[in-house]
Amino acid sequence: xxxxxxxxxxxxxxxxxxxxxxxxxxxxxxxxxxxxxxxxxxxxxxxxxxxxxxxxxxxxxxxxxxxxxxxxxxxxxxxxxxxxxxxxxxxxxxxxxxxxxxxxxxxxxxxxxxxxxxxxxxxxxxxxxxxxxxxxxxxxxxxxxxxxxxxxxxxxxxxxxxxxxxxxxxxxxxxxxxxxxxxxxxxxxxxxxxxxxxxxxxxxxxxxxxxxxxxxxxxxxxxxxxxxxxxxxxxxxxxxxxxxxxxxxxxxxxxxxxxxxxxxxxxxxxxxxxxxx
DNA sequence: TGACAGGTACATG
DNA sequence: CATGTACCTGTC
Numbered sequence: 001x002x003x004x005x006x007x008x009x010x011x012x013x014x015x016x017x018x019x020x021x022x023x024x025x026x027x028x029x030x031x032x033x034x035x036x037x038x039x040x041x042x043x044x045x046x047x048x049x050x051x052x053x054x055x056x057x058x059x060x061x062x063x064x065x066x067x068x069x070x071x072x073x074x075x076x077x078x079x080x081x082x083x084x085x086x087x088x089x090x091x092x093x094x095x096x097x098x099x100x101x102x103x104x105x106x107x108x109x110x111x112x113x114x115x116x117x118x119x120x121x122x123x124x125x126x127x128x129x130x131x132x133x134x135x136x137x138x139x140x141x142x143x144x145x146x147x148x149x150x151x152x153x154x155x156x157x158x159x160x161x162x163x164x165x166x167x168x169x170x171x172x173x174x175x176x177x178x179x180x181x182x183x184x185x186x187x188x189x190x191x192x193x194x195x196x197x198x199x200x201x202x203x204x205x206x207x208x209x210x211x212x213x214x215x216x217x218x219x220x221x222x223x224x225x226x227x228x229x230x231x232x233x234x235x236x237x238x239x240x241x242x243x244x245x246x247x248x249x250x251x252x253x254x255x256x257x258x259x260x261x262x263x264x265x266x267x268x269x270x271x272x273x274x275x276x277x
Numbered sequence: 278t279g280a281c282a283g284g285t286a287c288a289t290g
Numbered sequence: 291c292a293t294g295t296a297c298c299t300g301t302c
Contacts, residue, residue, distance in 0.1 A: 235281090
């Protein structure tokens with residue numbers, strides 16, 4: 001169980017901002033600057049001090065999993081520079097959410113967690129997802145982290161008893177979780193197939209799944225398929241757009257990556273109280 | 278107490 | 291296609 005440690009200097013990554021961004025539900029700061037996160041069956045402990053990161057994993061795992069997960073190939077500073085300086089609202093959001101990235105998360109986990117997210121708040125979503133993993137996920141162990149539960153397999157959730165699922169406090173979403181899992185198991189919205197589709201085709205495919213509407217589909221598109229032109233509109237974003245972009249958000253200016261700006265805007269919305277108006 | 282939380286399914290005009 | 295309502299659960 002010898003794990004190498006990877007030391008990297010990464011400008012433009014702030015793990016705390018990522019952890020508090022609401023796009024992932026299994027990433028926590030255990031001690032100051034020390035983060036533990038899970039994605040699918042993977043687990044990782046990372047240390048951050050300024051621009052310096054220590055990933056507790058092998059070179060192979062870093063290259064095979066986490067480099068993509070954190071989207072380290074994309075230069076976010078370049079995206080930030082495209083922001084219209086005259087757009088004070090967006091400029092401020094981008095400044096406030098400095099170090100935020102759009103993760104490339106596990107497809108099935110993203111689908112299920114965002115089905116759970118509907119009409120729900122972040123602390124409760126995290127609790128539900130945690131319960132789901134404990135109840136249905138494989139037990140695993142990793143040095144530095146200890147025992148943990150992987151995200152449940154498709155077949156397990158598809159076969160789960162709906163009453164059992166309810167014990168994870170899913171409420172009416174339990175049925176959605178089970179049915180969507182069963183659909184995935186049958187080969188609907190197959191990941192490999194989705195990856196070959198256009199944005200519109202992939203989204204249409206996702207919308208076939210029970211419990212998946214426009215908003216959840218856009219989240220899966222953005223956070224799992226990395227279709228960064230997907231711009232999920234939830235109640236926060238809707239209100240923000242109405243208030244600050246009464247004539248419409250300038251999607252044309254940010255075509256091809258507007259979803260990344262959505263994340264900055266969303267972050268600034270859910271951390272509003274700390275933000276000067 | 279009732280509205281609301283990162284919506285969606287389902288039923289109507 | 292636009293609008294309306296019920297829905298688990300927890301919190302303020």
